[in-house]
Amino acid sequence: MAKHHVTTTVNREPVELLCDPSATLLDVLRDELGLIGSKEGCGSGDCGACSVLMDGRLVCACLVLAAEATGHEITTIEGIADGNKLHTLQQQFLEDAALQCGICTPGFIVAAKALLDRNPDPTETEVRFWLAGNLCRCTGYDKIVRAVMNAAAKMREEAVHG
DSSP states (O other), rough: OOOOOEEEETTTTTEEEEETTBBHHHHHHIIIIIOOOOOOOSSSSSSSSTTEEEETTTETTTTSSSGGGGOOOEHHHHHSTTTOEEEHHHHHHHHHHHHOOOOOOHHHHHHHHHHHHOOOSOOOOHHHHGGGGGOOSSSSSSSHHHHHHHHHHHHHHHHHOO
């Protein structure tokens, strides 16, 4: 079976690789690039554990073929931090104890970032609606929603005060 040549950008770094035609973006991120933050929870796009940004748009990496990433910019949970400095969302999830086992956490943070990039001042209802594609079996959702709301407030304040 012929391999597909993929050239893309992952977390602001150019990437070039060969992959099987049936390989998903999630497979390549985890197995070829060693970016294991995105998880496979269901393999059918129902849980959000594999959420990444493709050109700033939220997608389930388990549903995107790796070959489809050619020419696109991919951002994973690893690319949200600025080097060793956690993104405000990541820090807030820690401060608000919005995680337990951690399987769903990267997907929630990536999804929340996509929301806050579009709407820096969401209502609680908007946060809950936006995160509805991400499932958590440990925390319930109140701490997660609170972390997103608190991070949004901090990010707005940071934007004003630099």
